[in-house]
Amino acid sequence: MDARDLLRSVRMAGSANGWRATRAAWRRQRTDARDLPRRGPERARVPGTALGAEPMPGGGVVRFARSRLQVRVAVGGAVFCGWDGAAPEPSYALAGAAPEADGRAVLEPDKDGWRVVSERVTVLVSRHGAVEFRTPGGLLLRRELPPRWWDATGPAGAPGARWVQRAQTPADARVFGLGGRAAGPRLPEGTYRLWNTDPGGSFRPGDDPLYITMPVQFVVADAGCHLVFHDSTWDGQVTLRDGEEGAGSGHDRPGGSEVRMEGGPLRYWVIPGNPARVLGTWTALTGRPALPPRWALGHHHSRWGFDTQSEVRRVAAAYREHRLPLSVIHLDIDHFDGHRIFTADPERFPDLPGLSRELAEQGVRLVSIVDPAVKAEPGLDLYESGRAGGMFVRDGRGREVRGVVWPGDSVFPDFTDPAVRSWWGGLYRERLDRGFAGFWHDMNEPVSFASFGEPTLPRSARHSLEGRGGDHREAHNVYALGMARAGWDGLRRLRPEQRPFLFSRSGWAGMQRYGGTWSGDVATAWEGLRASLALVLGLGLCGVPYSGPDVGGFTGTPEPELYLRWFQLGSYLPLFRTHSAIDGGRREPWQFGPEVLGHAREALETRMRLLPYLETLAHIARGTGAPYVRPLWWTAPADRALRECGDAFLLGDALLVAPVLEPGAVSKTVRLPRGAWYDTATGRLHRGPGQVLLDAPLGRVPVLARAGSVLPVAGADGSVELEVWPPLEGRSGSGVVFGGDPEGWGAPVMERFTTRWADGEVVVEREGGGEVGYAVRVRGSAS
Known part of the structure; x- marks a missing residue:
């Protein structure tokens, strides 16, 4: 038993599922000893x-x-x-x-x-x-x-x-x-x-x-x-x-x-x-990234521990009271009836459709967690339906493989079987009927609690593997990929007029076809904050552009400074979601004092202003595979210093974001790629390559804009404006704007703009001629 097994055993010893987890661990070992093929010489x-x-x-x-x-x-x-x-x-x-x-x-x-x-x-x-x-x-x-x-x-x-x-x-x-x-x-x-x-x-x-x-x-x-x-x-x-x-x-x-x-x-x-060509070819091979609906680019609030739908209403109302933009609320496993998936607790969440309609009138969507494990309960409709259809993973003797997850003794759909994927996809109708607009898949590595050994299914468990047959050694890493495909295809059938919103804790190469992911249970610590950025950058280079961390960390209560710095980082990442464990404390910005609340409001307002740019990046990712969040070497891979820089990133081509990842910092040394960059707070121009020291007070993080950039942003009335950062004298710049159907499958509209100097002024022109069609605001000075 290694140190992680020992820690897990101690943690589970007093839990409701502790004895079941111990029994499941022994059962898994016995099953593998009996059914796993032996290696000969x-x-x-x-x-x-x-x-x-x-x-x-x-x-x-x-x-x-x-x-x-x-x-x-x-x-x-x-x-x-x-x-x-x-x-x-x-x-x-x-x-x-x-x-x-x-x-x-x-x-x-x-x-x-x-x-x-x-x-x-x-x-x-x-x-x-x-x-x-x-x-x-x-x-x-x-x-x-x-x-x-x-x-x-x-x-x-x-x-x-x-x-x-x-x-x-x-x-x-x-x-x-x-x-x-x-x-x-x-x-x-x-x-x-x-x-x-x-x-x-x-x-x-x-x-x-x-x-x-x-x-x-x-x-x-x-x-x-x-x-x-x-x-x-x-x-x-x-x-x-x-x-x-x-x-x-x-x-x-x-x-x-x-x-x-x-x-x-x-x-x-x-x-x-080059990086753009590599990701373009890779996602042409494995699938272009799914395009999230526009609302999924806003701020998401989640917590394991919403006790009742009345509490959900109170949290949504508090966001409005504090003038904090909110796009999505997530419900974790506590809204289920006894943790059984595709159910709702009739006493604590008696009217989810009504709650969904009420929130939708305020511009807030509901997202539901979905776990793969089905409670092995005779008489439970979902279990009986799956058992009658032979939908669950079996062992070498043809018996259902049992594990332990949140509802207790559970069985697991075999997502490597097309018939199982079709059956599972149809189950999302229950979720849609309750008013949920999107879904997050959890526990799908897959997890079966175990007080020792691997917390997953027996390696000898049998899978369809598209009819070829095989065992869990081959199926394990693609289990979550199959679940994501089942959910995606099911939602396409059930609600064909809308793009599905789905993200998954686990996956494999090609998972971007079906949505995105998040960090999982990152530790509430400064090192957890740094790991959050590493995960998003690394996943983007594997073809998965839509991701983000649990802002504030999953466990423990973050100190106000850590929470705010995490919140500021999250406001520039594709998936911007606060989340925490049931014993990890609350994650609402007003819980951390008036100073943090004010700065969090500014971060949220910046996020809302950048929504048109983020939507444009989402369309670019869909068309080319280029991630929203890119390493600093993206356009200069030969710059060795940039390859070692992991504490800043490019948001698209136009912005360089340098989050504060250390406690007590009020300034930050930022390494610049080649070119000219404006400090968006002061308008001052800096030239790369090289390093600059920028102010990073508690209320903001350094953000620089590439000279010549044309960014689509939201104006005061919500309409799209063009924010222009002047090119250097004698140079030109450009930018694109994507728009169109915010939730459906309508073809996107792309507009390209160029910027140049003429008679001492910055001129913005639509490529191909015609009126610009947007209000233009010039920022910074090229002097």
Whole structure:
């Protein structure tokens, strides 16, 4: 029993579900001991020497003595590599069929093996199985060493081959991504597990893994950027090693990574290019991000602990009384009847439709939590319906797998089965009929409480896996992805005229197709605040642009300064939500004194002013995959200092936000990318690259605007205005505005504007001619 198990056991000992969690942990161990296939003797294998090659559209197949490798360059520039016959499909990550091969790329002999030359990358395959990816100019991006397998030689049904693949990258390369990691955003050396995990209580930067793990590395180096995705859903780990320039005898020591998987195909994609091109190609492959409705870009208030619908009304009324804009209220598990999903407590929440209508008249939507676990209660309609249809995960003997979650003994839908997804999606009608406008999926790693061992289903639990059949070792990491798909598809059927709003605590590559995510149970501490930003930046580089933390932290009561600094950070992130545990104290701004309340009001007013810009960024993310929140190196990946900077970020192309992440700070040193930047508080112009020291009083955080930017903002009457930050003399600038249907599927309207100097004044023009059509306000001075 490790330290985390011990802590969990102590915490659960006195809980209502404590004895059930202990029983479930023992049951899981016994089930795995009985049903998990045993590994027989294993034989190590490497590809061996190349025997020949067969050209194919986009590349070809290289045959080795003990394996074969397919290389295929797809239209758009992504490169697929599959060993031992692994193909791009079937894949949970891909949004549809794999992209067509680029017929211009052909496998041809090279001096040391073979090569495939394409417009954006050259792939070199050595005679012993090493694969290099180089820029068109010949600079090394990545070198994959020959892989190694451990083939099982046991009886039929034994696990397939485990494998490891090591790679080398340039000495200056830095790695980002791997899903939601509290360390970072630049990931330090170390080992990261690929197994979606509820950490059990609040987490801090040293805790790993967390709720969303993805085998997605975003690598940035002087030679260029690339993304590598190893498409296996099995448990695994990635070990990162930083390079060192001029090491030892004066030669560089390359950086690198080692990917180890407990099973699944050895196949991977490499996508080269600048950051925008990489994310554009990645989300074209795995699905463009879902577009949230406009209201989801406002402020969300949530708390585990709303006792009654009368309390919800009181909180909403207090927001109005304190003149605090509010867009959404979330209801946690306490509104259910005995924690049973798709129910409502008839005494404490007797009229949810009426509450929903009342709030909607005030411009506030209701969002409901949805957990996957179904109470295993004979006579309960939901349980009986699922049991009759064979919807729940079973063990090797065909019996329902039981676990323990909030309602007690529970069963779990098998979201890897299309029929189960269709059944589950139809259940959201009950939620819609009660007036809920959106949904947050929780506990879907999936979690089954356990006083020791892994808090999830037995690894031997059987899953459909789209009819192929398999067990939880392969299905675990995509369980939440299947749940999100079930909810998304169900809402599309039930309410086809509206875009679904859905975000999920867990997920996998491609989850952006169905919505976003949040931090999960981040610790209430300054280090939790810093981890919040790392998570949002890292997830954005994995293709998931809509996310945010629990403002104030999940557990514990934040001190006023910490709460305010977290609130200020949240006001610039895509998902802006306060939330806390049932024993974590309240998170309403007026709970922290009049000074914090006043500053929180200013942050909320700034958020509302920026809503048109955030809506524009949402449409850009939908169309291109570019995240709202971007690292400072986004437009300058060759700037090594920016790669190490994790305490500030770009909000779109126009704004640089430098949140205060340390206690007691009233100023902040901010590293600027190349270009000219206006301090939005003072209008003063600063030039990058370099560092500036900016005031950061308790009431605000430093925010800079790029010279030449044209931002859509909300005016005093709510109408859209153009806020213009002048370009330098002799230069020009630009900006775009997206608008249109705020909640439905109508085609968006994009308008592009340019700005320049003429006769000593800043002139704004609509691209293509015609009237500007918006009020224009010029800020700052280029002098």
